[in-house]
Amino acid sequence: MMAAGALAFDPTAESNGADVEIILGKNARTTCFEVTEPDADDDSTGDKDAYMASVLARYQKTLVERTNHHLGYPYNLDFDYGALGQLQHFSINNLGDPFIESNYGDDYWGYITNCGTEGNLHGILVGREVFPDGILYGSKESHYSVFKAARMYRMECVKVGTLITGEIDCVDFKAKLLQNKNKPAIINVNIGTTVKGAVDDLDLVIQTLEECGFSHDRFYIHCDGALFGLMMPFVKKAPKVSFKKPIGSVSVSGHKFVGCPMPCGVQITRPKHINALSRNVEYLASRDAAIMGSRNGHAPMFLWYTLNRKGYKGFQKEVQKCFRNAHYLKDRLRDAEISGMLNELSSTVVFERPRDEEFVRRWQLACERNMAHIVVMPCVTIEKLDYFLNELIQGRSIWYKDEKVRPPCLSTDIGNHNCSCDLHK
Amino acid sequence: MMAAGALAFDPTAESNGADVEIILGKNARTTCFEVTEPDADDDSTGDKDAYMASVLARYQKTLVERTNHHLGYPYNLDFDYGALGQLQHFSINNLGDPFIESNYGDDYWGYITNCGTEGNLHGILVGREVFPDGILYGSKESHYSVFKAARMYRMECVKVGTLITGEIDCVDFKAKLLQNKNKPAIINVNIGTTVKGAVDDLDLVIQTLEECGFSHDRFYIHCDGALFGLMMPFVKKAPKVSFKKPIGSVSVSGHKFVGCPMPCGVQITRPKHINALSRNVEYLASRDAAIMGSRNGHAPMFLWYTLNRKGYKGFQKEVQKCFRNAHYLKDRLRDAEISGMLNELSSTVVFERPRDEEFVRRWQLACERNMAHIVVMPCVTIEKLDYFLNELIQGRSIWYKDEKVRPPCLSTDIGNHNCSCDLHK
Numbered sequence: 001m002m003a004a005g006a007l008a009f010d011p012t013a014e015s016n017g018a019d020v021e022i023i024l025g026k027n028a029r030t031t032c033f034e035v036t037e038p039d040a041d042d043d044s045t046g047d048k049d050a051y052m053a054s055v056l057a058r059y060q061k062t063l064v065e066r067t068n069h070h071l072g073y074p075y076n077l078d079f080d081y082g083a084l085g086q087l088q089h090f091s092i093n094n095l096g097d098p099f100i101e102s103n104y105g106d107d108y109w110g111y112i113t114n115c116g117t118e119g120n121l122h123g124i125l126v127g128r129e130v131f132p133d134g135i136l137y138g139s140k141e142s143h144y145s146v147f148k149a150a151r152m153y154r155m156e157c158v159k160v161g162t163l164i165t166g167e168i169d170c171v172d173f174k175a176k177l178l179q180n181k182n183k184p185a186i187i188n189v190n191i192g193t194t195v196k197g198a199v200d201d202l203d204l205v206i207q208t209l210e211e212c213g214f215s216h217d218r219f220y221i222h223c224d225g226a227l228f229g230l231m232m233p234f235v236k237k238a239p240k241v242s243f244k245k246p247i248g249s250v251s252v253s254g255h256k257f258v259g260c261p262m263p264c265g266v267q268i269t270r271p272k273h274i275n276a277l278s279r280n281v282e283y284l285a286s287r288d289a290a291i292m293g294s295r296n297g298h299a300p301m302f303l304w305y306t307l308n309r310k311g312y313k314g315f316q317k318e319v320q321k322c323f324r325n326a327h328y329l330k331d332r333l334r335d336a337e338i339s340g341m342l343n344e345l346s347s348t349v350v351f352e353r354p355r356d357e358e359f360v361r362r363w364q365l366a367c368e369r370n371m372a373h374i375v376v377m378p379c380v381t382i383e384k385l386d387y388f389l390n391e392l393i394q395g396r397s398i399w400y401k402d403e404k405v406r407p408p409c410l411s412t413d414i415g416n417h418n419c420s421c422d423l424h425k
Numbered sequence: 426m427m428a429a430g431a432l433a434f435d436p437t438a439e440s441n442g443a444d445v446e447i448i449l450g451k452n453a454r455t456t457c458f459e460v461t462e463p464d465a466d467d468d469s470t471g472d473k474d475a476y477m478a479s480v481l482a483r484y485q486k487t488l489v490e491r492t493n494h495h496l497g498y499p500y501n502l503d504f505d506y507g508a509l510g511q512l513q514h515f516s517i518n519n520l521g522d523p524f525i526e527s528n529y530g531d532d533y534w535g536y537i538t539n540c541g542t543e544g545n546l547h548g549i550l551v552g553r554e555v556f557p558d559g560i561l562y563g564s565k566e567s568h569y570s571v572f573k574a575a576r577m578y579r580m581e582c583v584k585v586g587t588l589i590t591g592e593i594d595c596v597d598f599k600a601k602l603l604q605n606k607n608k609p610a611i612i613n614v615n616i617g618t619t620v621k622g623a624v625d626d627l628d629l630v631i632q633t634l635e636e637c638g639f640s641h642d643r644f645y646i647h648c649d650g651a652l653f654g655l656m657m658p659f660v661k662k663a664p665k666v667s668f669k670k671p672i673g674s675v676s677v678s679g680h681k682f683v684g685c686p687m688p689c690g691v692q693i694t695r696p697k698h699i700n701a702l703s704r705n706v707e708y709l710a711s712r713d714a715a716i717m718g719s720r721n722g723h724a725p726m727f728l729w730y731t732l733n734r735k736g737y738k739g740f741q742k743e744v745q746k747c748f749r750n751a752h753y754l755k756d757r758l759r760d761a762e763i764s765g766m767l768n769e770l771s772s773t774v775v776f777e778r779p780r781d782e783e784f785v786r787r788w789q790l791a792c793e794r795n796m797a798h799i800v801v802m803p804c805v806t807i808e809k810l811d812y813f814l815n816e817l818i819q820g821r822s823i824w825y826k827d828e829k830v831r832p833p834c835l836s837t838d839i840g841n842h843n844c845s846c847d848l849h850k
Contacts, residue, residue: 033729037736052733056508059726063515075516083481085510088686090488091500114539117718125577144706145718152550154579194708255516255719262687263518263719281569282793283619293542293570294680294688296721301484304458308477311462368707 071388072365074227074348074375076259084301092297096286097278099271108243110268111290112254112300116226117145119251119267120188121291123222124149126249126269127186129276130220135180138188139168141195143224146188155186164415165343166198170208177212185209185219191241191250192227195368196341196414197348197375199228202239206246216246223250226265227375228346230257234319238345248273254303257318257377264299318378322347326376329385336393337425339407341414347376350414352407354392355399363388370408496813497790499652499773499800501684509726517722521711522703524696533668535693536715537679537725541651542570544676544692547716548647549574549611551674551694554701555645556609562601563613564593566620568649571613580611589840590768591623595633602637610634610644616666616675617652620793621766621839622773622800624653627664631671641671648675651690652800653771655682659744663770673698679728682743682802689724743803747772751801754810761818762850764832766839772801775839777832779817780824788813795833 033055042048067077099109113119120143128134136157138146150157158180161172168190177185187209189200202223209219223229223241229252232238241250249269254260267290278289310318326347333340333351340351353372354360365372374380374388400407409421416424458480467473492502524534538544545568552559561582563571575582583605586597593615602610612634614625627648634644648654648666654677657663666675674694679685703714735743751772758765758776765776778797779785790797799805799813825832834846841849 035729035732035736037738038734048733052730053508056511060511060515063512063517067515073518073520075518077516079514079516081513083478085513086481086485087488088506088510088513089504090485090492091502091504091680091684091686092488093498093500093680093688095498114721115717115719117716121716143718144704144708144713148704148713153577253719255518259516261513261516262721262723263717279569279573283569283791285792288569288573291542291546292540292688293568294540294678296539296687298687304460305477307460308473309463311460313462366708367710 066364069363071363071374071380071384072372074256074377076255076257076377076379078377078379079259079261079302079306081261081302081305084298084305087298087301092301094295094297094300095293096281096284097289099274099289100286106271108268109271109274109289110266112295112303113251113265113267113290114292114296114299115255115263116143116224116251116253116265117148118291119226119253119265120145120222120224121149121152122267123224123249123251123269124155124186124188125153125291126273126277127220127222128153128155130248130273131184131186131218134184134186134220136186136188137173137176139166139190139193139200141166141193141198142188142190143194143226146224156183162193162198165341166193166196168200168205170201170204173205174208174212177209177214181213185214187219187221189221189223189247191223191225191229191232192346192348194227195348195366195371195373196343196350197227197346197373198343199232199238199345202241202245202247219246220248221246223247225250226253227256227348229253230315231319231322231347232345234316235323235345243270254299257315257322258303258306259378260299260302260306262296262299264296264303266303322376322378322380325380325382325385328382329374329376329389332385332389334420336389337420338392338396339410339414339418339420341418349374349376352410352420354395355405355407356395359391359395363391369413370410371413491789494788496788496799496805496809497797499681499802501680501682501802501804503802503804504684504686504727504731506686506727506730509723509730512723512726517726519720519722519725520718521706521709522714524699524714525711531696533693534696534699534714535691537720537728538676538690538692538715539717539721539724540680540688541568541649541676541678541690542573543716544651544678544690545570545613545647545649546574546577547692548649548674548676548694549580549613550578550716551698551702552611552645552647553578553580555673555698556611556643559609559611559645560605561611561613562598564591564615564618564625566591566618566623567613567615568619568651571649581608587623590766591618591621593625593630595626595629598630599633599637602634602639606638610639612644612646614646614648614672616648616650616654616657617771617773619652620773620791620796620798621768621775622652622771622798623768624657624663624770627666627670627672644671645673646671648672650675651678652681652773654678655740656744656747656772657770659741660748660770668695679724682740682747683728683731684803685724685727685731687721687724689721689728691728747801747803747805750805750807750810753807754799754801754814757810757814759845761814762845763817763821764835764839764843764845766843774799774801775835777835777845779820780830780832781820784816784820788816794838795835796838 038048136150136155139162140159141162161169251267254264278287281288329349330342342349350373353367353370411419463473561575561580564587565584566587586594676692679689703712706713754774755767767774775798778792778795836844
């Protein structure tokens with residue numbers, strides 16, 4: 001499920017300031033299947049069909065194994081779309097503006113995207129079209145697509161510092177806003193950062209903007225809810241992401257908490273903003289208002305299916321389960337004296353990076369500096385966590401049996417109080 | 426399969442100069458299914474399952490009807506991926522750089538995109554990163570994503586005129602290049618324009634660049650092969666798109682000639698170019714070198730399956746069939762004295778826009794000014810064409826029975842010799 005691999009070192013890599021070597025391709029699956037020309041007699045011998053069936057069977061076995069050991073990436077793998085299998089026989093392609101019929105009388109505008117990145121690319125582009133000379137602000141722990149957007153769109157971009165939790169540091173944000181009062185602000189607010197699952201304080205971001213003299217017609221906020229955007233409505237203490245507040249857009253992923261065979265997402269913005277972006281396309285008898293042209297018509301069906309099946313109450317239960325299991329994982333790590341952190345509004349458990357790269361690969365763990373993490377999605381059960389924890393604890397007893405090799409220090413990543421290294425425990 | 430609809434008129438619409446009213450949303454499907462909360466007793470009554478099954482059954486019936494009357498958009502609807510049904514149970518997400526293992530020793534670099542637009546967005550972005558102050562040139566009949574890219578990327582963009590066939594007019598291209606000799610050139614070359622299916626003469630484009638004094642290190646050519654890129658290798662007289670020539674990238678669609686349940690495509694560029702674009706992402710243990718982050722892992726399986734099943738010879742036969750059927754359609758239109766054009770290197774038949782919008786909608790025809798077209802894909806059989814032609818001829822006998830209402834003139838669109846209006850026939 002990950003790209004192919006090798007070792008490489010790029011000294012220009014951005015890694016939040018720390019000078020660590022990035023090992024590229026360590027999660028790689030290196031198998032490569034050539035496309036071969038059918039033989040003339042394939043129809044009669046069935047050799048080609050047999051070959052392809054064998055490749056598919058092996059691939060399916062790999063997928064089962066990878067699914068069983070999937071913990072590092074925030075995908076809910078627990079879904080059953082068997083009822084939609086009949087639709088796979090059709091080419092379903094959505095073109096143009098899905099809201100063209102509404103004459104923009106609605107309170108919102110949106111479309112189904114291909115992934116979280118497309119949501120961010122769209123939201124930030126809308127922001128730039130609203131404020132062509134606006135500066136893009138985002139915390140340094142924002143998803144890489146935010147900074148990619150700045151490069152793509154040739155926008156001035158200011159990185160804002162973060163708290164130890166991973167949330168945007170509004171003191172630093174204020175200082176940077178005050179340095180650039182003459183230009184409108186376009187802000188990416190994280191509803192769940194990639195690594196630490198931190199939820200930026202939207203209300204404090206808005207308050208900071210106001211305190212710095214930015215009136216509501218001088219800033220545009222895009223909320224990147226790829227990770228937790230669909231979970232936060234069910235968390236009491238979480239900041240409410242709502243168009244009743246002065247935000248411009250919000251995006252969520254569909255293949256994470258909801259679960260979907262392929263990546264997808266939803267991007268929502270205000271109708272008044274979309275006019276600046278869109279262009280009529282006569283050929284389509286519609287308007288082009290999205291990033292992509294042709295859009296996967298199956299993704300909306302998957303989302304529709306799960307939303308209907310589970311409903312508000314079903315999602316609520318699953319969010320509660322995720323939080324409960326995340327706390328279980330955090331508590332068991334603490335009991336085993338392993339460094340770890342779980343933010344209050346998060347189901348992402350950050351912990352000590354396992355020493356063995358084979359272990360990291362086996363569990364598909366995403367790592368940054370000395371951290372690894374598990375994003376507890378509905379498919380991550382207590383049983384799966386126990387299976388993982390037992391392997392981790394057993395592994396550590398081998399990796400650190402020699403007293404000279406010690407577990408890494410995570411104090412700069414997650415704070416002294418969460419660090420169980422020899423110095424801080 | 427198309428977006429929802431209403432009437433609107435945007436005077437700013439770009440329409441190749443002609444002042445015609447664009448009717449937005451005329452291809453619209455307006456049905457909208459709400460998401461409803463499951464009842465507490467749904468598990469026992471089965472009401473929810475029954476409701477959803479009924480919606481799906483109706484939707485499937487609509488898809489069958491729309492598939493049977495699909496002619497205007499270039500999708501090969503004739504595929505059977507039943508053997509891949511087992512994979513729908515898995516979340517397959519490709520992240521990072523698929524060539525990370527290769528250490529860029531390959532002759533090419535590429536990835537599976539979500540659609541033709543993503544290929545163009547990537548190719549033009551690569552071009553801009555190679556030549557940050559380059560001017561983007563593209564014929565006015567290029568896909569709308571080319572001009573969207575220019576706006577997104579804040580690039581200077583020069584539209585080049587076209588011949589009556591829809592091909593780029595290299596005389597105009599030359600004049601515009603000579604006006605901008607001080608800046609590098611980034612050129613979008615169409616391997617099949619959207620409306621007329623015209624194939625730009627790649628060799629003449631390169632020759633024109635050279636004649637204007639642009640050395641190979643002063644231009645970047647992206648070939649938009651979304652429509653015919655996968656068909657041209659099987660057409661003898663077609664210009665060969667090859668990295669042996671001084672091109673930078675080429676993109677093709679996967680859901681058009683090949684056929685796929687959802688839109689997808691392939692983007693290929695030179696390894697030396699991709700380094701300017703990509704950034705390491707520690708979290709992924711890979712590089713970000715694509716437009717999107719998460720990528721649909723099912724699309725490569727569909728492409729792999731069809732490429733293996735049909736092979737080079739299978740594709741060759743299908744291309745020949747498409748061209749044969751396109752000529753059949755063109756000849757029958759001529760016999761019926763209906764304006765029409767078929768370019769030599771194309772399976773797109775342009776003809777007189779049907780007067781009845783309901784007819785246009787029923788056959789999902791894409792229209793521009795006085796033109797409609799049918800892109801003859803492998804699923805477009807002689808039987809389907811006869812069915813369509815008989816309805817068209819019958820319709821015209823009603824639309825034009827009153828001598829005061831006459832068929833439109835297409836001379837400015839497709840030339841006097843292809844026009845069968847009262848004046849030119």
